[in-house]
Amino acid sequence: MIMTMLPQIGNPYLASLVLGLFYGLTSCTSTCIPYVISYIAGIKAGFRKSIIVTSIYNLGRVIAYALIGVLIGLFKMFVSEAFFFTYQKFAFAAFGITITFIGVSILLRKKPPSHTCNEACVNLNVQEGMNKKFDVRAFLMGFTRGLVLCPPFVGFLLYSTTLSGLGDSVIQAALFGVGTAISPLLFLGGATGWLLNKAPLFSGWISKIAAVVLILLGFNMFLNIFVGR
Amino acid sequence: MMGIIAEMLQAIIAVGIVIAGILATIVGVKDRTKKISCLRVFVQTISLSIIFLGLIIGPFGLTKYPPIGNAPRDMLIGTSILGAPFPDGLSVPTMACYYPSGRTMTCVLWQIQSYIFPFWDAGKGWGVNYVSSGLERLAITFGLLMVMSIVLGRFFCGWICPFGFYMDLITRVRKIMKVRHRNLSERLNEGLRQLRYLIIAAILLLSFIFGAEAIVGIHLVSGTEYKGFIYQYFSAPFCQICPMRPLCVPIEGALGWMNLNYVFSQTTGQFYEIGYYVTSLNVLVLILVTIGAFVLRRFWCRFCPLGGLIAVFNRFVPFKWASVVRLYKEEEKCTKCGICKRVCTPQVTEVYEEKGGDVTTSGCILCFRCVEMCPYEDCLKINVAGKTVFKSKNWLNLSK
Numbered sequence: 001m002i003m004t005m006l007p008q009i010g011n012p013y014l015a016s017l018v019l020g021l022f023y024g025l026t027s028c029t030s031t032c033i034p035y036v037i038s039y040i041a042g043i044k045a046g047f048r049k050s051i052i053v054t055s056i057y058n059l060g061r062v063i064a065y066a067l068i069g070v071l072i073g074l075f076k077m078f079v080s081e082a083f084f085f086t087y088q089k090f091a092f093a094a095f096g097i098t099i100t101f102i103g104v105s106i107l108l109r110k111k112p113p114s115h116t117c118n119e120a121c122v123n124l125n126v127q128e129g130m131n132k133k134f135d136v137r138a139f140l141m142g143f144t145r146g147l148v149l150c151p152p153f154v155g156f157l158l159y160s161t162t163l164s165g166l167g168d169s170v171i172q173a174a175l176f177g178v179g180t181a182i183s184p185l186l187f188l189g190g191a192t193g194w195l196l197n198k199a200p201l202f203s204g205w206i207s208k209i210a211a212v213v214l215i216l217l218g219f220n221m222f223l224n225i226f227v228g229r
Numbered sequence: 230m231m232g233i234i235a236e237m238l239q240a241i242i243a244v245g246i247v248i249a250g251i252l253a254t255i256v257g258v259k260d261r262t263k264k265i266s267c268l269r270v271f272v273q274t275i276s277l278s279i280i281f282l283g284l285i286i287g288p289f290g291l292t293k294y295p296p297i298g299n300a301p302r303d304m305l306i307g308t309s310i311l312g313a314p315f316p317d318g319l320s321v322p323t324m325a326c327y328y329p330s331g332r333t334m335t336c337v338l339w340q341i342q343s344y345i346f347p348f349w350d351a352g353k354g355w356g357v358n359y360v361s362s363g364l365e366r367l368a369i370t371f372g373l374l375m376v377m378s379i380v381l382g383r384f385f386c387g388w389i390c391p392f393g394f395y396m397d398l399i400t401r402v403r404k405i406m407k408v409r410h411r412n413l414s415e416r417l418n419e420g421l422r423q424l425r426y427l428i429i430a431a432i433l434l435l436s437f438i439f440g441a442e443a444i445v446g447i448h449l450v451s452g453t454e455y456k457g458f459i460y461q462y463f464s465a466p467f468c469q470i471c472p473m474r475p476l477c478v479p480i481e482g483a484l485g486w487m488n489l490n491y492v493f494s495q496t497t498g499q500f501y502e503i504g505y506y507v508t509s510l511n512v513l514v515l516i517l518v519t520i521g522a523f524v525l526r527r528f529w530c531r532f533c534p535l536g537g538l539i540a541v542f543n544r545f546v547p548f549k550w551a552s553v554v555r556l557y558k559e560e561e562k563c564t565k566c567g568i569c570k571r572v573c574t575p576q577v578t579e580v581y582e583e584k585g586g587d588v589t590t591s592g593c594i595l596c597f598r599c600v601e602m603c604p605y606e607d608c609l610k611i612n613v614a615g616k617t618v619f620k621s622k623n624w625l626n627l628s629k
Contacts, residue, residue: 030445195430198541199423201416206427 016156016172020179023152028180031150032057033188034217035099035141040193041210042106043135044203050193053138054186060142062177065153068146069173072157073166088149092225095144100218102137106211146177247275261624265601269387273394280323280391283331284486294356300330300486315366316357317343320373322539323390324473327465328506329481336473338535340370342432342465346440346453363443375542382543382589384554386536387596392473396522396529400574403523411524418531418576422592425537428467432534435466462496462505467534472515475507526574530594540591554595555612560585562608569599569609580609 036057040050149157156176196206250271258267278285283301290299317327318335325332327339348354349363359366377385386393403410413421439459441449452459468474482489495505521528530536543552558580570581579590580599589595600609603621610620 026445027447030441030447192430195426195541198426201420201423202427 012168012172013175016175017179019152019156020176021182022179023155024180024183024185027150027152029183029185029188032145032185035145035214036185036189037192038210038213038217039102039106039138039141040189041196041206042103042214044197044207045193046197047190047194051186051190053135053193054189055181056135056138057142057145057189058177058181058185060139060144061146062174062181064143064146065177066170066174068149068153069170070166072173073169084149089225091144091147091149092221095141095148096218096221096225098140098144098218099214099221102141103211103214103218105137106207106214152180250275261622262601265597265619269596270397272388273391273397276323276389277391277394280321280325280334281329281331282333284481285331296488296491298330298481298485298487298491300481315361315369316354316359320370321385321389322374322377322535323385324392324471324533324535326471326473326477328468328474329477330486331481336535337370337374337538338432338467338471339465341367341374342436342467344370345433345436346443347455347460347464349440349443363440374538375548378539378542379548379551380553382552382554382595383536383539383591383593384595385539386530386533387594390535392476392533393527393530393594395476396527399519399522400526408523410526412576413525413531415576415578421532424532425534426541428532428534429537429541432467439464439466469508470510470514472511472518472529475511475515478506526576527594530575531592536594537591544589544591552589553614554589555587556580556589556593556595556597556600557610557612557617558583558585558588559608559610562605564605566604568602568604572598572602574598 036054039057040053043049043053045053153176156173196203199206251268254268254271255264258264288301317340318325318332320337320340321334322337323334325334325336327335327343344363344366348359348366351359351362353359400410412418437444438449439453441447442453448454450459451457452463454460463469478487478492479489481487482492492506496508518529525531542548563585565581567581570578573580573593574596575592575594577590577592580588580593597611597619600611600619600621603609604623604625605621606623608621610617612618
């Protein structure tokens with residue numbers, strides 16, 4: 001439906017944004033939510049931290065889309081079907097490795113001492129990205145997820161095959177990403193963190209389960225790619 | 230015209246009886262340590278009657294779906310007030326189970342689950358036709374839940390919920406049998422209290438996963454398709470373990486309001502493993518909760534997800550100011566005697582521990598047992614819309 005509407009929108013930049021907004025409301029949220037929620041539960045983030053984490057994840061996706069826009073603008077990639085499938089395999093593998101690694105890192109996280117947080121514990125937390133404003137793991141997860149060409153983005157690419165220059169493709173891909181970022185995912189991520197934070201006695205277990213879920217999701221991705229399941 | 234006048238007169242008489250009953254309880258009960266408890270039992274009885282009003286006033290023999298039984302299936306206040314967009318009844322944050330006949334209201338948890346899956350789309354429903362989308366119905370449900378929770382909070386749990394009443398009755402039986410209750414450790418009690426948020430998260434997550442096809446067009450779980458196993462038998466995940474359903478459906482069956490043969494035919498597997506009306510899992514949970522309630526006062530309320538939902542909205546900082554029913558404590562009048570802590574049915578410790586001011590917490594079911602038992606003059610107060618309606622009295626005649 002949305003693809004038929006797009007030609008009616010005269011401005012291609014606006015059309016990219018609308019397409020992104022539409023997919024952000026539908027498939028992007030459902031596709032990304034297992035990873036984002038698992039990660040939020042894994043790092044025991046509260047409401048504010050969850051919103052920040054989701055935003056960073058979305059930023060990673062937007063940058064990945066812009067990068068793909070650069071590749072399209074420069075090399076007119078994804079024109080050949082064989083290249084598309086090979087690329088997808090590697091993109092999935094990268095995402096699978098990233099979420100497996102993140103899951104393992106959460107699972108193996110050293111438990112800070114239960115008494116007052118001394119300097120060493122503060123340093124440990126900082127190292128783990130707990131107290132930092134910018135969450136590298138969330139960014140990496142978003143970035144590698146963005147590199148995977150999901151059906152909405154493929155839809156966008158089909159729409160944007162007429163793009164001429166490098167600037168056009170980068171801006172439109174980024175606008176598509178921005179559109180998908182303004183989605184219920186932000187709210188759902190925040191709500192998850194808020195709700196799970198209400199059960200601090202279970203946070204350790206929730207974190208471990210979330211880490212295992214991330215690892216399983218990663219393994220599942222590998223199985224899908226290499227075993228052809 | 231005459232019909233409307235007759236209905237209005239009936240309503241006025243009913244309201245009059247309720248008010249007279251409340252006044253009689255307040256005036257008639259002389260023991261100050263039982264005044265609120267007696268009033269609460271009266272209000273709980275009235276609430277139960279209102280929730281299942283259809284079983285009292287009928288009309289009988291007009292069932293939409295005759296195999297279920299002779300009692301009115303949907304004598305629904307919600308349909309009258311909200312009309313066709315909301316045919317399942319008024320959402321109330323109490324365990325006013327959806328499944329038995331004669332109810333006037335509906336448990337908000339069933340509505341939240343079912344409107345996500347399987348009734349996200351307009352049209353489909355268990356014997357009803359939804360003219361509005363699932364999202365619109367969810368908006369109404371959440372709107373009503375939020376307003377009621379913000380205004381009255383867990384007053385619903387202490388005074389209105391039929392399952393809370395059931396547990397209070399078990400407590401009375403225990404007292405008659407002269408068996409002493411037990412208390413959980415504070416950590417375990419806190420664990421149970423936090424567990425309800427995980428149950429809420431699980432309910433929402435499962436409903437969303439089941440309903441993913443209708444909501445976002447991705448089929449995640451097999452059996453969620455129309456007439457699939459999950460669609461027919463597992464559509465409201467929490468209702469499969471809720472102890473209220475096996476409590477009211479068999480009672481209604483035994484009393485002839487529901488057809489038990491039909492009820493038990495809507496199941497699969499041996500021992501009613503899973504089914505539309507009653508499941509063996511339901512019955513098991515009910516048995517466990519009943520045993521639990523015999524030993525621990527208000528056992529279910531400690532981890533009830535519905536209570537958790539109410540608390541989430543009522544204790545949410547931006548909405549706290551709008552809460553009408555509150556419990557206040559005056560620090561300088563408290564001697565830390567610990568009576569409030571001992572008499573609290575869900576073992577809330579904040580009333581005892583907190584210094585003063587508004588001591589209403591998410592675990593408190595607002596039964597006000599602490600207020601009527603506190604022996605220090607004006608130490609604990611019940612405030613309704615800013616006005617003190619009841620305060621603790623020196624019933625032990627302690628020297629001042």
